[in-house]
Amino acid sequence: MSLIPSFFGSRRSNIFDPFSLEIWDPFKDFPFSSEPQFAKETFALVNTRVDWKETPEAHVFKADLPGLNKEEVKVEVEDDRVLQISGERKVEKEEKKDTWHRVERSSGKFLRRFRLPENAKMDEIKASMENGVLTVTVPKVEVKTPDVKSIEISG
Numbered sequence: 001m002s003l004i005p006s007f008f009g010s011r012r013s014n015i016f017d018p019f020s021l022e023i024w025d026p027f028k029d030f031p032f033s034s035e036p037q038f039a040k041e042t043f044a045l046v047n048t049r050v051d052w053k054e055t056p057e058a059h060v061f062k063a064d065l066p067g068l069n070k071e072e073v074k075v076e077v078e079d080d081r082v083l084q085i086s087g088e089r090k091v092e093k094e095e096k097k098d099t100w101h102r103v104e105r106s107s108g109k110f111l112r113r114f115r116l117p118e119n120a121k122m123d124e125i126k127a128s129m130e131n132g133v134l135t136v137t138v139p140k141v142e143v144k145t146p147d148v149k150s151i152e153i154s155g
Helices: 036-047
Strands: 050-054 058-064 073-078 082-089 108-115 126-130 133-139
Touching: 050 108, 058 082, 073 133, 082 133
Parallel strands: none
Antiparallel strands: 050 058, 058 133, 073 082, 082 108, 126 133
C-alpha cells in the first residue's frame, strides 16, 4: 500500500489507503441500496414523529403527518396486539424547466409499529385525522376494583 497517491496509471481501490478515491460503504452488501432515494425514504421513516400517552380511559397515539390526507395513511392492528401506522409521502413531480435550490421535505414510505398492552380493547380502536395530525385512540379494559366491605369484629 502506498501512502503517496498515484497520479499515473490506474488506481487500485483500498479502504485503508488514505488517498483512495473510493469511499467505503459498510452497507454495500445489505439487501437495500445506499442510493440517495433510499436515504430519503429512510429519512421519511425515521422522521415520522409519534407521541403515545396513556390516560385513565385509553392509550392515545398522535402522529405528525403534514401534507398527507387520510387516504394516504393506513392504520392496522395485527393479531399479536401490534398497532401499525404506515403510508407514503409522494415525491413532487419534477418539471424539466424547474430549478431546485433546496429540497428539505422528506418523501417516501414510512412505517411505525407499537406493541399494545394487555389492557387494550382491540375491537374498539378509532382513528381520525385533522390538520396533518393522525390520532389513534385505543380504549382500555376497565379494571374493576374489588368492592371492599368492612366487617365488624365482635368480642
